[in-house]
Amino acid sequence: MSTTSLTTGPRWARLPRRHVPVLVTLALLLVMYGIGVSQYRAFSNVQVIFNVFIDNGFLLVVAVGMTFVILTGGIDLSVGSVVAMTAMVSAWLLESGLPALPVLIIALLIGPTLGFLMGCAIHFFDIQPFIVTLAGMFFARGMCTFISDSSIRITDGFWTTMAQYRIGDPRGNFVSVSVLIAFAVVLIAAYVLAYTRLGRNVYAIGGNPQSALLMGLPVGRTRIAVYTISGLCSAIGGILLSFYTLSGAPLIAVGMELDVIAAVVIGGTVLTGGSGYVFGTVLGVLVLGVIQTLITFDGSLNSWWTKIVIGGLLFAFILFQRLIGIRYK
Amino acid sequence: MTDSRPVLTMTGISKSFPGVRALHNVDFRLFPGEVHALMGENGAGKSTLIKVLTGVYGIDEGTITLGDEQVAFSGPMQASAAGVSTVYQEVNLCPNLSVAENIFIGREPRLLGAVRWGEVRRRARQLLTRLDLDIDVTAPVASYSLAVQQMVAIARAIDVQARVLILDEPTSSLDATEVAQLFRVMRQLRDEGIAILFVTHFLDQVYGIADRITVLRNGTLVGEYPIAELPQLALVEKMIGKELDVLERLEEQPRRELAAVEGGTPFVAVSELGRKGAVAPFSLTIHAGEVVGLAGLLGSGRTEAARLFFGADRADRGEVTVNGKPTSLRNPVQAIEYGIGFCSENRRAEGIIPDLSVRENMILAMQAARGWLRPIPRRRQDELVEQYIKALSIRPANPDVPVRNLSGGNQQKVLLARWLITEPRLLILDEPTRGIDIGAKAEIQKLVVQLSDGGMAVLFISAELEEVLRLSHKVAVMRDREMVAQLDNDDTVDAERVMQTIASGSTRKEASQ
Numbered sequence: 001m002s003t004t005s006l007t008t009g010p011r012w013a014r015l016p017r018r019h020v021p022v023l024v025t026l027a028l029l030l031v032m033y034g035i036g037v038s039q040y041r042a043f044s045n046v047q048v049i050f051n052v053f054i055d056n057g058f059l060l061v062v063a064v065g066m067t068f069v070i071l072t073g074g075i076d077l078s079v080g081s082v083v084a085m086t087a088m089v090s091a092w093l094l095e096s097g098l099p100a101l102p103v104l105i106i107a108l109l110i111g112p113t114l115g116f117l118m119g120c121a122i123h124f125f126d127i128q129p130f131i132v133t134l135a136g137m138f139f140a141r142g143m144c145t146f147i148s149d150s151s152i153r154i155t156d157g158f159w160t161t162m163a164q165y166r167i168g169d170p171r172g173n174f175v176s177v178s179v180l181i182a183f184a185v186v187l188i189a190a191y192v193l194a195y196t197r198l199g200r201n202v203y204a205i206g207g208n209p210q211s212a213l214l215m216g217l218p219v220g221r222t223r224i225a226v227y228t229i230s231g232l233c234s235a236i237g238g239i240l241l242s243f244y245t246l247s248g249a250p251l252i253a254v255g256m257e258l259d260v261i262a263a264v265v266i267g268g269t270v271l272t273g274g275s276g277y278v279f280g281t282v283l284g285v286l287v288l289g290v291i292q293t294l295i296t297f298d299g300s301l302n303s304w305w306t307k308i309v310i311g312g313l314l315f316a317f318i319l320f321q322r323l324i325g326i327r328y329k
Numbered sequence: 330m331t332d333s334r335p336v337l338t339m340t341g342i343s344k345s346f347p348g349v350r351a352l353h354n355v356d357f358r359l360f361p362g363e364v365h366a367l368m369g370e371n372g373a374g375k376s377t378l379i380k381v382l383t384g385v386y387g388i389d390e391g392t393i394t395l396g397d398e399q400v401a402f403s404g405p406m407q408a409s410a411a412g413v414s415t416v417y418q419e420v421n422l423c424p425n426l427s428v429a430e431n432i433f434i435g436r437e438p439r440l441l442g443a444v445r446w447g448e449v450r451r452r453a454r455q456l457l458t459r460l461d462l463d464i465d466v467t468a469p470v471a472s473y474s475l476a477v478q479q480m481v482a483i484a485r486a487i488d489v490q491a492r493v494l495i496l497d498e499p500t501s502s503l504d505a506t507e508v509a510q511l512f513r514v515m516r517q518l519r520d521e522g523i524a525i526l527f528v529t530h531f532l533d534q535v536y537g538i539a540d541r542i543t544v545l546r547n548g549t550l551v552g553e554y555p556i557a558e559l560p561q562l563a564l565v566e567k568m569i570g571k572e573l574d575v576l577e578r579l580e581e582q583p584r585r586e587l588a589a590v591e592g593g594t595p596f597v598a599v600s601e602l603g604r605k606g607a608v609a610p611f612s613l614t615i616h617a618g619e620v621v622g623l624a625g626l627l628g629s630g631r632t633e634a635a636r637l638f639f640g641a642d643r644a645d646r647g648e649v650t651v652n653g654k655p656t657s658l659r660n661p662v663q664a665i666e667y668g669i670g671f672c673s674e675n676r677r678a679e680g681i682i683p684d685l686s687v688r689e690n691m692i693l694a695m696q697a698a699r700g701w702l703r704p705i706p707r708r709r710q711d712e713l714v715e716q717y718i719k720a721l722s723i724r725p726a727n728p729d730v731p732v733r734n735l736s737g738g739n740q741q742k743v744l745l746a747r748w749l750i751t752e753p754r755l756l757i758l759d760e761p762t763r764g765i766d767i768g769a770k771a772e773i774q775k776l777v778v779q780l781s782d783g784g785m786a787v788l789f790i791s792a793e794l795e796e797v798l799r800l801s802h803k804v805a806v807m808r809d810r811e812m813v814a815q816l817d818n819d820d821t822v823d824a825e826r827v828m829q830t831i832a833s834g835s836t837r838k839e840a841s842q
Contacts, residue, residue: 018469195443197435200426204434207423214421215485216406217435274425 020324021268021317022280028313029283032290040297047173052289057178058083058240060285062256063263064189065233067281068226070264071193072205073273074129076227078118078136079234080256082111084249085140086238091152091248100158108235114140115231119224133227137257144250151249154242162243178240185236190278202226206273262314263288270321287313336361336492336524337382337413342391344381351377354391355550357543359493359524364515366539366556367528370568370627370792374548375528379495383408383415395493414486418498420478422485424471429453431470432485456484460514476507480514487518494518495526500534504605512538530628531809532561532832544568561832568626569828591616591802594653596786597638597669597755602647607633610647611812613805615755615786620777622801622818623790624827630810631790632674635757638788639671640664665698667755670748672741674759674790680744683733687723687743688714690732694747717746722772741773755786762796774800794824806830 036043053060062079069076090107094100114136121132154160168174193199201222204212213219242248267284269276291309295301337359344352352374359365367375380386382393384402393400395411402408405415422431429450430437438448453466462480470478479499486494496515500508515538519525527539535542535556542559544551544567551567559567595614603610608630615621623631636642640658649658651667658664661671673680682690691714696705714728721742723735732743741761748756758777762770777800781787791797797804798818806814806827814830816822 191443195446197437197439197444200430200434200437200444204423204426207425208421211421211423214405214417215423215435216409274423 018275021270021275021321022277022283024320025266025268025280025283025287025317029287029290032287032294036290036294036297043293043297045173048293050173050175050179052286052293053179053182054176054244055292056285056289057176057182058237058244059256059260059263059288060182060282061185061233061240062237063260063267063281063285064185064278065230065237066257066260066264067189067267067269067276067278068193068202068233069129069230070261070269070271071202071273071276072223072226073209073271074122074223074226075133075261075271076115076118076136076230077130077133077257078114078140079230079237079260080253080258081137081140081144082114082231082234083238083241083253083256084144084251086111086235087242087245087252088144088147088152088248088250090239090242091154092147094154094156094159095152100156103156104239107239108232111231111233111235111238112228113231115227115229115234116224118231119227122227123220123223129227141250141254144248147248147250149250151247151252154246154248159243159246163246176243178243181236181240185233186278186282193278198222198225203274206275208274259288259310262310265321266310266313266317268317268321271318333361335359336396338394339378339382340392340394342378342381342393343389344377344386345389350548352381352548355545355548356553357550358553359526361492361524362519362522363540364519364525364527364538366535366542367526367545368535368542368564368568369545369551373545373568375545376497377548378545379415379497379526379528383413383495409486409491412490412492413495414491414493415495415497416479416482416486416499420475420482422470422478422482425469427467428457428464428470428473428481429466431481432456432466432488453484456488457481459517460484461517462514474507476503476510479503479507479511483514483518487523491523493524493526495528497528498530499527500529500531508534530626532564533809535564536561562829565626565828565832591619595650596652598650599638600648602637602644602649604633604637604642604645607642607810608637608807609811611805613812613815615788617754617786618781618784619803620781620787620789620801622797622804623788623807624794624797624804625792625807625831627792629807629831630812631807632759633810634807634812635671635759635788635790638664638755638757639669641671662697665694665751668751668753669755669757670694670751670753671757672744672748672759672761680747681732681740684731686729687718687732687735688728690743691717691728691746691750695750698751713750714746717749721746721776738770738773745773745776749780753785755788756780757788757790759790760792761789762791762793770796794827798822798824798827 036048042048062083066076066079086107089110090103093103093106118132118136121127122129162177165177166174167177167180193202201212201217201219204215204217205219205222209219241253245252263284264276264281265271265284266287267276267280267282269280288310292306295303295305335358339355339357342352342355342357343350355374355378357378367378369375377386381388384404384407388401395413400411402411402413409415423434426434432453433449437444438452439445450466457464457466460480460483462477464473464477470481473481483494499511503511515525515527529535539556541553541555542564543553544564546568593616595616598614600612601610602612611634613621623634625631633642637644638658640660640663643659644657649656656667664671682693688710692705692710695713699705711728717723718726718728723739723742723746732740735743745761761773774796777787777789789797789800801818804816804818804822804827805812806816808831816827816830
């Protein structure tokens, strides 16, 4: 992974501090997977892991966008609604007879536009990201029901192909196209964060916005950019979700923003900004996915147990970050 | 060295803010290869001059010439691009990023848009070697001491072909070894021909590093002097703005006898009390009925020392005994319980609540001491408030006007009354007479004498030496955040002696241990 940007070699003396959160998440993931394998024979099937990716590809993409926002010390509550709105708009436009390509382009423009506007409000009027993106969340959700108050099925050829196309190995294990798209987004994001000025400015702003300003970095532009990126990722996530469900529904992905934030934090990104990696976010999403899978395999547990476990983990991780932070000072 | 032409010339600079003339017709020159100290008390206009130079503020009048060109920068970034870089008191770096990245962020060497990390690290090492600093450039900047961070900030500043390097109080949070390290770097840069503008409150440091001194006072230029022609005492005089003979001619007051109040257990005794970065360890005793004066220039650590007495800042070393019993002053609530009151220097920001009435402001500390669950009966309030309005002759004598409508002197009296109502055993007065008119000043001074005669201990902080000498039994002199002397206020002590002590720190005399 290109995210270990500044580490030249195996410098164990320093490695822990920056990488501890990610390593802990990795360890947690391995432990959970180990539990699954020891409890259920079918768990060791490679397809189980692939399914985690298939089921959570859209979540991963949205979480990547959220990672950018949280790295600057901000938050984006609108992502779930933007995902729903993108899926809804796509379904509605396809139903009205527009071909796939223009629908894709329009759908992919809506999210970043909203993100850009929210970023501008946050930067120029100096308003809390929490409030601005909360407003964005209500707006996007409202637009969903404005388009239709019931779900719209998608029958378009391109969409059904994307939903059904399997990329697999000879033994029958496969992933969907969405998973590849999600991986591409992850790789691009990791590159941007580690190797471009935009990415480095994101970290700098998260570290100390005041200093970043005095060091002459384009703080405002970067802030607006991260919300635009988050909007774009939500739009891509919305498209992937519509591939997955082959429909647009006004009440889909409700509360998804909270899952996404949980995944990013469990992946080791510090909520106050400045520290974290996209790779950690991938692990965070996998942790959520494996918890779901474990509970599904158990069969007797209520699916709300997923929420309870995630809640516990989230709390543990935030506490853990705090402790590391205190030692850091 | 100074025979060449100046790299920077500021001529006839004036700058006003609403109601304040911050700079008036100030000239300033800076030569290549010199360390030039800009001196003056707080509010003399040093910061404004720097901000005008770097384009943070526009200029009302005057010109700035850099090299051969007349310049007017739009902001620090443009100034830095033109070779005028500033390193501020607060280290402005991103703590989470590596040393190398902090030096180069915003102008990293790139190839097709991708940051070349190898090149960043190599050039960072090269730059730090030039500053004689051997550290791991890939470690986060937060893992190093403030001094090293300061140097990383300097490295960032000089990377852009700096001709002028402005160091705005870079040493205020460094300890002695760290300062030495910084000075080594400064000398190195000076020898390379960079012009360094150095702002500090520490007199020793000026004489340790500077080649020339420019003194500002109240926004005007006092003068520019080669270091050899301006001894420390003369520098202090120029900063304060009073000639010694003027001070000597001040009316002699009857001395207050130290012996009369000393003896027995001191009310508060501290030994080796200190806080890193605020004030060096000091020892001091205050007896009931004693007035101890804290003298020293602004920024010499007087307020910092007083805050330790009140628990407003926590000491990180030393011992405190109150009434002979060891204790530690951890917070103001505890100090108030011991009967210690603190009248803040900054009455607007830290003391007076402008929208509350005179009565409410006065009752505040007493109510806090009683706890909010036991309200003070209205009759008792009226009684107390009336008593102190009369005693301090507060005008208008109406307890229900909002304090914001009172003059500065009367606000100060209300603040004083607030603490007096709690009947403290030690009252700390931090610049109680600053910015108030002569009449009110005299009244407050008279009151201090009365209070101490009544058995209250007072720690009296003032920049005005005459005032300190008139009121105090004992004068402790602060300088460069260190208590350099304690003088019994007897016939041998006068303003000149105290001023010499402030300037040199040499007449150390241990009084009253």
